Amino acid sequence: MSEALLLQLESVCFAYDAERPVLRGASLALRSGERLVIEGPNGAGKTTLLHLTVGLLRPAAGRIIAFGRERRHERDFHEVRARAGLLFQDADDQLFCPTVLEDVAFGPLNLGRTPVHAREIAEATLAAVGLHGFGARITHRLSGGEKRLVTLACVLAMRPDALLLDEPTTGLDEGAEAALARLLLELPQAMLIVSHDRAFCNRLATRRVMLRDGRLEDA
Secondary structure, eight states: OOOOOOEEEEEEOOOOOBBOOEEEEEEEEEEOOOOOEEEOOOTTSSSHHHHTTTTTOOOOOEEEEEETEEEESHHHHHHHHHHHEEEEEGGGTTOOBBBBBHHHHHHHHHOOHHHHHHHHHHHHHHHHHOTTTOOTTGGGSSOHHHHHHHHHHHTTTTOOSSSEEEEETTTTHHHHHHHHHHHHOOOOOOEEEEEOOOHHHHHOEEEEEETTTEEEEEE
């Protein structure tokens, strides 16, 4: 039996400026069990592609199909954002609560978990990413690497079916990066990974694509 198709972009076009299109008919498919690395130069549109996938941006043309349904309107993407966890390139864009525990528990609370259950999920997820005991820490006082791991915990606490990881090793030292790679290799979720860290990508990738001139092709 073939692996389930989770996320699909069909001939997607997008431009911030009409005279300089970013995507020119890009197509992509992510199946269960895959860790798909998206490669390409700076400014190629890799982050844009992730944001389109979860509805933070809308394509000028083409189709976005997620978890078996075409998604067009804002209401269509509410389910997508719960099931496809996006790790932002800048951790500060994702952290907004006073403490670490509140940030990590925010997603489960939004999904309808009780405060007690949300706290349990948050604490267990922090321990899983190597941040046991960090719950009471003040978020804005964390180091860059600690913020990166907290944002990953925020995403994982939602129990998503797929992970969209935008430069996940930013701010991590060598030891923390190795620990992150081990953690991700143990996770069951399918992944779309954007990273310039070649060694990290070599360790995780089950498949690669290259984004060049607005289109995706096998790397």
